[in-house]
Amino acid sequence: MSDKAMVVVSDDAGVKEPLLLKDGENVDDRETTDDLPDWLPDGWIMESFRTDDGTINQYYTSPISDYTFTSKAEVLEYLFSGVDERIQESKECAEMTLQKTHEWLPKGWVMEIRVGGQNRDKMYKFYVLPRNGVRLLSKEDVLLYLKQAKISMCDTNGQCDSSSNDNIIAKVELHPNGLPSGWVKELVFRKTKEGSVRRDPYYTDPTRGYTFRTLKLALGYLESGKVPKRAFTQKTSVHDIYSFEKCADLHDSLRSRLAVNMKRHCKRTGPLLPENSSGIDYDGDTDSSRHGHNASTEWNIVSAMG
Incomplete structure (x- = not known):
């Protein structure tokens, strides 16, 4: 299975090397962040992988801990726990x-x-x-x-x-x-x-x-x-x-x-x-x-x- 990734980064994440969306096409992570959900904090990375059968899997990564989650519920639970704040401190x-x-x-x-x-x-x-x-x-x-x-x-x-x-x-x-x-x-x-x-x-x-x-x-x-x-x-x-x-x-x-x-x-x-x-x-x-x-x-x- 050869997933292709699209990476969208919110405003404060800095510059990241673009990944291939499909053959011959690049996605620049500094493009508009309109595709990001409103609930995702600044700096987080959202990656979308399309599988061969057309299913899209999304992953959300914290820029502080590098922990990755697969759903909104997991992200919100993590944010509520305050882990990022303690790591940043x-x-x-x-x-x-x-x-x-x-x-x-x-x-x-x-x-x-x-x-x-x-x-x-x-x-x-x-x-x-x-x-x-x-x-x-x-x-x-x-x-x-x-x-x-x-x-x-x-x-x-x-x-x-x-x-x-x-x-x-x-x-x-x-x-x-x-x-x-x-x-x-x-x-x-x-x-x-x-x-x-x-x-x-x-x-x-x-x-x-x-x-x-x-x-x-x-x-x-x-x-x-x-x-x-x-x-x-x-x-x-x-x-x-x-x-x-x-x-x-x-x-x-x-x-x-x-x-x-x-x-x-x-x-x-x-x-x-x-x-x-x-x-x-x-x-x-x-x-x-x-x-x-x-x-x-x-x-x-x-x-x-x-």
Whole structure:
């Protein structure tokens, strides 16, 4: 079946390459938008495909999320959910986050945080390209590699060993797959009493500062706007912790990762974030537990839809 497509774009969508309507005829997407339905917002793309039997199938695509729908009802339900607004907020917040200060770092690179110093009281930042194992220490080294494919030595004057995985405490992705600009994925490394290493992912929303333990929870929050029970806020944001260059004093919130994790993993039965909480540390302890708030604390978190 060889469908031919006609693309009509509303006023704010910009320029798009024209697609073939039929053999020998082009449709310029900058033509009049009279064919667009009145209910379709500016910027959305409407595509009409005519099949061999003459049936016309229409598709509507959001310019912000690239989600595509096949009916008016689906589009209106999506617009009512506010997903585009939340994604747009995330993109705008990226201007003030790690993405802004590291806009020179291409997608696919990961920031690797290691402990160093004579007393293990320093943290070092390395830039790693996982697909080939390249590890570099500075912005200048990364730019040199991108330009000349030259790999510089990670010289820390013997203060930080980069040859093993024993001193890694975090890996940070600035462009996690499936999430809008501004979101950060943090992979936290902790040693267990059995001698193994736990790797716990955290996904942080740049707009409201919520952190989620799984990608599924993060996507559910984006799609529904509802904060799941297991979401929490960190006392210090990932943007503040990892904004240093090369080396800095080990952040207080990261020290617990150096000790063996003696806690057993247990299923929580209640929400984590009290209404007036200023945050939760990386171990998941609430402010109320540290300051002795009683059981009458009012909770203000609702479950995600679905």
